[in-house]
Amino acid sequence: MKTMQRLFGALALCAAAAVASAADRLPVVASFSILGDLVAQVGGERVSVTTLVGPDQDAHVFQPRPSDARTVAGARLLVVNGLGFEGWLDRLAASSGFRGTQVVxxxxxxPRRMAHDHDDHAAHDHDHDHGGIDPHAWQDPRNVVLYVNNLVRALSQADPAGAAVYRRNGDHYVAQLLELDRWAAAQFAKVPQPRRKVITSHDAFGYLAQRYDIRFLAPQGVSTEAEPSARDVAALIRQIKAERISAVFVENMSNPRTLQLLGSEAGVKPGPRLYADALSVRSGPAGSYLEMMRYNVRTIVAALAKP
Known part of the structure; x- marks a missing residue:
């Protein structure tokens, strides 16, 4: 009997310790799923992270709910991308009464500025949505190294007792990012440069294109809020046919209708979905940033390799 009482007592203490540990974690809110993953990787067990725009959701058209305001109000850190990506965030933070620290x-x-080439329908008037700046900087792993360093600094300032943990986790993750960059460069190097032409539903891959010397064309511009014009779609169809572009993709958070039209009119079947602004669910092919990037690179390279 005493043995059982001691056992139950030990279990109760463990449960109480677990609750206390969870309560002691630094409350962090991330604007969308990719940043939520970075916080989890660097923060580890010392943080409790909540993501406002979840997997397979579109941050461009996100409409905050009252529950999101309550979530933000309870955070010590609010982690955002910046570069004009979260146009709804300042209003949400103000309405919530947020008193913590915002981390950009x-x-x-x-930043990569959007080109104004009227002969190239990858860069049309939708770039004004972000003030002429491409906000999708995470598409270059080397930029994410800077994201991680900024995050390590912010977490360490908010939780000095965990500074060594954050730096260790950050260094480990940076090593993985640099390995990802080397691997991606080697994969794209297998494809002759003239064949590196890709159609995507919106222009979210500019930093990837710049880093690995690929040409991306997108009928929808940098934002998913507006539909492309019939003129843009017709021009892309002509371009697909003239340049024999075989790599046509839609993103996981986009409406596939435009790409399906492009594919049917140009005689090209759209490939598997890519992941641009949002991760997949955890059990999917892009449940983390590293998995997302490797999945996208493999998928794009496979399409470019087709005759």
């Missing part, structure tokens, strides 16, 4: 992970990155 893209701080220090040299």
């Amino acid at each position: 992970l893209s701080q220090g990155i040299k």
Whole structure:
């Protein structure tokens, strides 16, 4: 009997310790799923992270709910991308009464400006949605190294007792990012440069294109909020046919209708979905940032290799 009482007592203490540990974690809110994964990787067991825009959801058209305001109000850190990506966030933070620290992970990155080439329908008037700046900087793993360093600094300031843990986790993750970059460069190097032409539903891959010397064309611009014009779609159809572009993709958070039209009119079947602004669910092919990037690279390279 005493043995059982001691056992139950030990279990109760363990349960109480677990509750206390969870309660002691630093409350962090991330604007969308990719940043939520970065916080989890660097913060580990010392943070409790909540993501506002979840897997397979579109941050461009996100409409915050009252529950999101309550979530933000309870955070010590609010982790955002910046570069104009979360146009709804300032209003949400103000309405919630948020009194914590907002952390802009893209701080220090040299932003990619959208081109104004009227002969190239990958860059049309939708770039004004972000002030002419491409906000999708995470598509270059080297930029994410800076994201991680900014995150390590912010977490360490908010939780000095965990600074060594955050730095260790950050260093480990940076090593994985640099390995990812080397691997991706080697994969794209297998494809002759003239064949590196890809059609995607919106222009979210500019940093990837810049890093690995690929040409991406998108009828929808950098935002998913507006539909492409019939003129843009017709021009892309002509371009697909003229340049024999075989790599045509839609993203996981986009409406596939435009790409399906492009494919049917140009005689090209759209490939598997890519992941641009949102991860998949955890059990999917892009449940983390590293998995997302490797999946996208493999999928794009396979399409480019087709005759």
